[in-house]
Amino acid sequence: MGDDAPNAGTQTHYLNKEEEFRVEVKIGTSVKVTLTDGTAEIFGAELPKGTPVTLPGGKHAVFSWHGATIDVLGATELEYVARDTPMTQYLNLDGVLEERRKAAAAAGAAGDDGFASDGPRVALVGPTDVGKSSIAKILTNYAVRKQWAPLFVDLDLGQGGITCPATIGAVPVDRPIDAEEGVPLEMPLVYFAGDTSPGNNPDLYRYLVERMAAMLDARHASNPAARAAGVVINTMGWVEGQGYKLLLHALDALKVDNVVVVGQERLHSELTRDFRGKRVGGDVPGEGTPVRVWKLNKSGGVVERSPEFRRRCRDQKIREYFYGAPGAELQPHSQTLPFGQVSIFKVGGGPRAPATALPIGQQSSSDPLRVTTVAPSMSLLNSVLAVSHGRSNADLLSSNVAGFIFVTEVDMRNGRFTFVSPSAGELPSRNLLAGSLKWIEMP
Numbered sequence: 342m343g344d345d346a347p348n349a350g351t352q353t354h355y356l357n358k359e360e361e362f363r364v365e366v367k368i369g370t371s372v373k374v375t376l377t378d379g380t381a382e383i384f385g386a387e388l389p390k391g392t393p394v395t396l397p398g399g400k401h402a403v404f405s406w407h408g409a410t411i412d413v414l415g416a417t418e419l420e421y422v423a424r425d426t427p428m429t430q431y432l433n434l435d436g437v438l439e440e441r442r443k444a445a446a447a448a449g450a451a452g453d454d455g456f457a458s459d460g461p462r463v464a465l466v467g468p469t470d471v472g473k474s475s476i477a478k479i480l481t482n483y484a485v486r487k488q489w490a491p492l493f494v495d496l497d498l499g500q501g502g503i504t505c506p507a508t509i510g511a512v513p514v515d516r517p518i519d520a521e522e523g524v525p526l527e528m529p530l531v532y533f534a535g536d537t538s539p540g541n542n543p544d545l546y547r548y549l550v551e552r553m554a555a556m557l558d559a560r561h562a563s564n565p566a567a568r569a570a571g572v573v574i575n576t577m578g579w580v581e582g583q584g585y586k587l588l589l590h591a592l593d594a595l596k597v598d599n600v601v602v603v604g605q606e607r608l609h610s611e612l613t614r615d616f617r618g619k620r621v622g623g624d625v626p627g628e629g630t631p632v633r634v635w636k637l638n639k640s641g642g643v644v645e646r647s648p649e650f651r652r653r654c655r656d657q658k659i660r661e662y663f664y665g666a667p668g669a670e671l672q673p674h675s676q677t678l679p680f681g682q683v684s685i686f687k688v689g690g691g692p693r694a695p696a697t698a699l700p701i702g703q704q705s706s707s708d709p710l711r712v713t714t715v716a717p718s719m720s721l722l723n724s725v726l727a728v729s730h731g732r733s734n735a736d737l738l739s740s741n742v743a744g745f746i747f748v749t750e751v752d753m754r755n756g757r758f759t760f761v762s763p764s765a766g767e768l769p770s771r772n773l774l775a776g777s778l779k780w781i782e783m784p
């Protein structure tokens with residue numbers, strides 16, 4: 342253990358075999374890490390030798406399997422070297438998944454299009470702050486380093502692992518997810534739930550997870566390489582009561598065959614009980630891949646994040662969407678449009694009234710899956726709106742989104758609003774989806 346914090350200037354750190362340098366960087370700032378000797382990785386992504394890598398605000402770990410020397414430039418809030426890590430456990434799990442991928446590819450090559458040609462569908466589950474997203478990145482990156490392109494799926498509405506918070510998303514990963522660029526965003530499939538918690542509209546969350554599962558099945562049916570590479574899924578940290586039911590639904594819908602529980606004995610035993618004897622992928626009972634439930638240790642480096650820190654991480658994620666990662670400072674584009682030139686919708690309006698409480702044939706106006714029009718008002722100020730691929734009112738619910746805009750000004754007197762978007766030019770669609778996601782831009 343070791344170095345004192347906080348630090349500025351360049352500090353050199355020496356990592357022995359299987360040691361990890363843990364560092365906390367203040368939100369809104371960044372530090373640069375350069376590997377000068379040996380080999381090291383950040384959540385499974387190899388550090389290039391001699392090239393500085395920017396670590397944005399947050400908590401990071403630089404791990405070395407064989408020993409390394411690293412230089413860190415900039416002020417950190419906390420830093421130390423840890424000897425005890427669960428990385429060997431994570432590597433062993435990767436070994437099991439790798440065997441599955443190879444067997445799936447071999448079965449596919451032999452013309453078998455049954456469940457034997459399915460690569461692993463792995464989900465990381467556990468309460469908040471146990472390291473689920475970090476392990477999801479490690480497993481994805483280890484697969485990418487062996488030339489697979491697995492699908493990375495994020496079901497956590499709270500943090501926006503792929504694009505903005507309040508979404509679930511999936512993206513094929515063909516180059517390592519690194520600290521600077523995050524998940525590659527060439528072809529993300531993103532659904533907007535409009536809220537950072539699924540508890541406010543669980544029906545919508547379930548619906549979107551099922552949409553995602555259908556798209557995933559369709560992709561695998563037409564792409565044997567993607568099918569063999571498999572899927573790594575990061576789930577939300579709400580694992581009690583309704584959260585547990587939503588989790589079971591998602592694992593079922595996405596046909597997860599490797600459930601990896603991080604850091605909670607009770608959840609592990611509940612899932613072991615609920616998945617006993619269960620198989621996925623087969624056409625007849627008794628066929629298919631048995632679901633395996635694993636238990637992984639939580640890394641000592643994962644620290645609990647306060648609600649305030651989480652909120653700031655979420656804001657940073659939205660900021661990154663519009664301005665790029667710290668240091669990139671992309672220029673978002675500002676435009677003003679009359680309200681008449683766009684249609685703004687929202688999904689759901691609170692809990693559904695029981696059908697028995699309504700006149701026969703009438704649908705509740707608060708149907709959680711009902712799409713309604715949002716009238717222009719000042720309440721749109723600071724809203725993050727999704728730009729939907731949906732063309733008609735009917736398919737807005739089921740369509741994925743092209744991107745997001747952020748409302749910076751509402752001019753009710755002249756009936757127009759000003760927004761920023763990450764790229765210039767026409768919006769890909771004039772159909773916008775609103776939710777409760779807001780962002781106040783800090784200087």
Ligand SMILES: Nc1ncnc2c1ncn2[C@@H]1O[C@H](COP(=O)(O)OP(=O)(O)OP(=O)(O)O)[C@@H](O)[C@H]1O
Pocket residue numbers: 361363364399400401402467468469470471472473474475476497500576577578640641642643644
């Ligand atoms: N080994 C480590 N050393 C230092 N920091 C770490 C380590 N592993 C994870 N972290 C950091 O700890 C924080 C929580 O980790 P992570 O986001 O993976 O947890 P999670 O279980 O997915 O949380 P949530 O469900 O709340 O999103 C993150 O800021 C992550 O970068």
